[in-house]
Amino acid sequence: MIPRIYIPADSGALALGAEKVAKAIEAELKERGVEAKIVRNGSRGAYFLEPMVEVATAEGRVAYGPVKPSDVKSLFDSGFLKGGHHKRWLGAPDKIPFFAKQTRLTFARCGINDPLSLDAYKSLGGLRGLQNAVAMAPADVVKQVTESGLRGRGGAGFPTGIKWKTVLDTAGEQKYIVCNADEGDSATFADRMIMEGDPFVLIEGMAIAGIATGATKGFVYIRSEYPHAVATMNKAVAIARKAGVLGPSVLGSPNAFDMEIRVGAGAYVCGEETSLLNSLEGKRGVVRAKPPLPAIQGLFGKPTVINNVISLASVPIIMDKGAAYYKDFGMGRSRGTIPIQIAGNVKQGGLFETAFGLTLGEIVDDIGGGTASGRPVKAVQVGGPLGAYFPRALFDTPFDYEEFAKRDGLIGHAGITVFDDSADMMKQARFAMEFCAIESCGKCTPCRIGSTRGVEVLDKLAAGIEPEKNLALVTDLCNTMKFGSLCALGGFTPYPVMSSITHFPDDFKPAPARVAAE
Amino acid sequence: MTMQAASTEIASRTAAIIDEMKGLEGPLLPILHSIQEEFGHVPKDALPVIADGLNLSRAEVHGVVSFYHDFRAHPAGRHVLKLCQAEACQSMGSDAVAAKVKQLLGIDFHETTRDGSVTLEPVYCLGLCACSPSAMLDGEVIGRLDDEKIEEIVAEVRS
Numbered sequence: 001m002i003p004r005i006y007i008p009a010d011s012g013a014l015a016l017g018a019e020k021v022a023k024a025i026e027a028e029l030k031e032r033g034v035e036a037k038i039v040r041n042g043s044r045g046a047y048f049l050e051p052m053v054e055v056a057t058a059e060g061r062v063a064y065g066p067v068k069p070s071d072v073k074s075l076f077d078s079g080f081l082k083g084g085h086h087k088r089w090l091g092a093p094d095k096i097p098f099f100a101k102q103t104r105l106t107f108a109r110c111g112i113n114d115p116l117s118l119d120a121y122k123s124l125g126g127l128r129g130l131q132n133a134v135a136m137a138p139a140d141v142v143k144q145v146t147e148s149g150l151r152g153r154g155g156a157g158f159p160t161g162i163k164w165k166t167v168l169d170t171a172g173e174q175k176y177i178v179c180n181a182d183e184g185d186s187a188t189f190a191d192r193m194i195m196e197g198d199p200f201v202l203i204e205g206m207a208i209a210g211i212a213t214g215a216t217k218g219f220v221y222i223r224s225e226y227p228h229a230v231a232t233m234n235k236a237v238a239i240a241r242k243a244g245v246l247g248p249s250v251l252g253s254p255n256a257f258d259m260e261i262r263v264g265a266g267a268y269v270c271g272e273e274t275s276l277l278n279s280l281e282g283k284r285g286v287v288r289a290k291p292p293l294p295a296i297q298g299l300f301g302k303p304t305v306i307n308n309v310i311s312l313a314s315v316p317i318i319m320d321k322g323a324a325y326y327k328d329f330g331m332g333r334s335r336g337t338i339p340i341q342i343a344g345n346v347k348q349g350g351l352f353e354t355a356f357g358l359t360l361g362e363i364v365d366d367i368g369g370g371t372a373s374g375r376p377v378k379a380v381q382v383g384g385p386l387g388a389y390f391p392r393a394l395f396d397t398p399f400d401y402e403e404f405a406k407r408d409g410l411i412g413h414a415g416i417t418v419f420d421d422s423a424d425m426m427k428q429a430r431f432a433m434e435f436c437a438i439e440s441c442g443k444c445t446p447c448r449i450g451s452t453r454g455v456e457v458l459d460k461l462a463a464g465i466e467p468e469k470n471l472a473l474v475t476d477l478c479n480t481m482k483f484g485s486l487c488a489l490g491g492f493t494p495y496p497v498m499s500s501i502t503h504f505p506d507d508f509k510p511a512p513a514r515v516a517a518e
Numbered sequence: 519m520t521m522q523a524a525s526t527e528i529a530s531r532t533a534a535i536i537d538e539m540k541g542l543e544g545p546l547l548p549i550l551h552s553i554q555e556e557f558g559h560v561p562k563d564a565l566p567v568i569a570d571g572l573n574l575s576r577a578e579v580h581g582v583v584s585f586y587h588d589f590r591a592h593p594a595g596r597h598v599l600k601l602c603q604a605e606a607c608q609s610m611g612s613d614a615v616a617a618k619v620k621q622l623l624g625i626d627f628h629e630t631t632r633d634g635s636v637t638l639e640p641v642y643c644l645g646l647c648a649c650s651p652s653a654m655l656d657g658e659v660i661g662r663l664d665d666e667k668i669e670e671i672v673a674e675v676r677s
Contacts, residue, residue, distance in 0.1 A: 015646050015661030047648035186604035189645040217543075224551075224588050225644050227657050260542075263551060265586030268642060282546030282572075284585040300543065342648065344609035349648030372610070381605055385642075415647065419609045431608070435642065441585075 003036040003081045006054040006061075008111065010043035010196050011228040012189065016066065018051035024069040025053070028076050036081060042197020044111035045351030046098045054093060057083040063090040098348060101367065103329060105337045106314045107190075107353045110197040116235055118243055121200045127245065129319030133208045134253035141212035142168055145315060147323035149335025153190075154180055154271075154308030155383065155412040155488070157334075157401045160315075163305060166295035167213040170303040175215035177206050177257075178280065178299055178306040181222040181229070182264050182271040185384025187343040187415030191309035193351055195222065195229035198313075199236035200245075203259070205312035207250055208319055209305050210257035218259035219299070220309075221276050224266055233261045268385075268439040272487045273306045275441055286441045287487045308413070310339060329355035334400040342368045344381075344417035361395030364418055375420035379504065381428075383412025385435050386492035388499035389419075389428065408499060410492070425504035430458040432496035436489060447490025450481045454497065464510035471501070471508060525563040531556055532564040536571035546572060546582055550589055559590040594637040595630040597675040600654040603640040606647035615651045615663050616640070622672045636675040 007022045008014075022038065029036055043050060052065035053075075062083035064075060071088055078086040090096055104110075113120035121127070133141050146161025167175060179202065183191040194202055206218045222230050237259060240246045248256045267285045270276045274288035277299050298304025314336065318326045327335045334356035340363055342349050347369035364370070364380055371377055379389040388409035390397065397403055404411050419428075433454035440447045454477055461470045478494035485491040501508055535552045539545045549568060553560050560583055569576045583589045601616050616627070623631055623638060630637040646652035649661030655671055 011644075011659045012646050012649055012661065015649050015652060015659040050649075183645060184643055186606045186643045187647045188643075189647055192645040225641060225654075228659075262544075262547065264588075265547060265550070266588035267586050279547065280544050282544040282582065284581050286585075344606040344647065344650060346648070351648075385605060415606075417606045417609055417647070423609065428605070428608075431605070435604075439642075 009040035129316035153310035177218035331357040425500040425507035446484035600641040610650035
């Protein structure tokens, strides 16, 4: 058997030098006259180990990482093609603690094989969910998704099945499935990883959504900052079409479903569903007032399911193993698993899929291993640029939609950014306002004007001008933005601002007092 | 360097793109991306052609082009360097990275060096948040930027 070497082509791995490693391995094979097949897989998500190279041996896969091009010669000398020991040796990937502790449902296949091999996809359970769905009545598919307890993984946490039911029950000659792949939140990369590492699971999920609701056309709206994901998805759609997974007869059934990949143009606000729909229609990405709900009048005014990548990619396993299987994981009203993305100043950053319910402290300290800088953790921002900053005092918060809401936070798209004690929370609060000002679509006043005024007031505060008055002013402004904005951009910008003020008051004291406090 | 194409040529090349993509549902964004790929920016002279081709007003087309950060009114430098400035990268010192790059290139964000070699832009998240601070150079991703990598990048865009 020719040895197989797996080298990730995921953009995170590429950013850490995977291409150079691949070239070095190719060159070394040639020089030694050794025959081997190089497979470019996705990433399993442990970015602190990337580029993680795996070799298939008689005893299973053996991983090495993080591999540098300069390690390659010695890897061959150590007999790595047979799993030999080396300073980069990690052993069987499933046994590496970061992976062993996970519950991988949505990401079960991500990073294991060539993402564009449909055969590999099928060999690991792919398409079983879709096969089940084509044999069922649409209402039963919707029922199964509803019963699984799956909630929108984009951030809002709305029950996916209920959304689907509305579309199923709304009459329309043309209905659409739109996948929101405008993953703009800092600290999030789950959508990117799935699209680059297991694109067929998203295609399968969208086809199931189409069959369940009577929609025959789908769009994936991917942000332009993800060129690798766009390329992989385009290739995967073409392969799926050729194989009859998409097209006039999905898996030979009477159901038609096809899809297109569309690319965004650098507007953060297009991650908001109604603004995304406008953008897809070729308009300015301005937010729409709701109602009407997109489920009733969505893309081009037609009934539309709009779901996040991870919501849709979680559907195949629900349709394969059943609602109860999925629902068994999790806590409270947060059912199933959630791919937590641990990012920023953290020692062991990456994607960690697990059932809901781990505490924030377990995630940051135990799984993440604390900060990369080795300094104490000061704050973690959960849920992207619109999420709250939590101090260590709140590290007992379980990862759950409701538990975070109780503490004036949100889990959003489940990204966590870790900051060490060098972080200046006044600066972070100011950035939140500044970002909102840059990205506001301009439709509603609290967001458009409020964010700019917010930057100004925080600048005054930083300069020590009437601190008490300006602190009261920014609090009042946040209140207006929270309750007066049309969408989550203006409505949630107060979360990072107010949580910074509430949990880190020392950082908002005028300069002389701050020095004294330190 | 991208030469400014003559307006008649812009019109004919734009018309060809529109013809090809007009049948798409919601064709405007794909058309604008193709135009930017063709010319390196979205030339002003292309706007009336798009408006005509899609039966929109010029104001509507201008409104869409100007809404999105990606569409350029002028050609960029030979290289485009995007530095991530979002929170995960901030936590790993993206401010200092940006300051250093700006100083080495002698330009600020949204500017192009006088010799046209490189345009510097901020970007808010490349999805490389566990490999911060990160950057994108002409579509290639780079993670865990440090002084050495910054100097390599600057040398590359300058050569």
